[in-house]
Amino acid sequence: MEYRYTKHQVARGTRADAVRNDSFFLLKNVSTLRLTYQIRLLTVRAAETGRKLVIRVPAACKLHPTLSAFRKEHSKILRIERV
Template sequence: MTTQTQHQVPRGTRADAEKFNRLYLIKNVKMLRATYQIRLLAFKATSEGLKLVLKVPSACEFDRSLSELIEETDNTILREDY
């Protein structure tokens, strides 16, 4: 999936894995916010009827921006702890 930046440079992102009807993004962080990467993958998941699974450490906290994105996308984004 690609979009155009302000200066018309194509940008895109890929999930770390795709399996069945899920896109997986693996992050090893203490705090996760709704980054451009997550927003693009959430858009792709919503458009294609998939789920976006954020695989994060159990101690990872979601920033308010990410919690709001999860609500906005009708729970298309799932959390999986490791």
């Protein structure tokens, strides 16, 4: 099969910063964390593999309202830890 791409189109994917048998870890050093494509994609991957996604942020980090709503919706899979 031949795929037709323009020069700006690339396959999108993401990797967790650390992986354990039961969890994916994403480490972010930001003052405000938004709901990004990386977070959505890793949440789907965690759900498909039966793992959890743990996002570690600084204690002073603020969560964007879209991320807070997404976290409530996927509370069994997504956990945010303040370090």
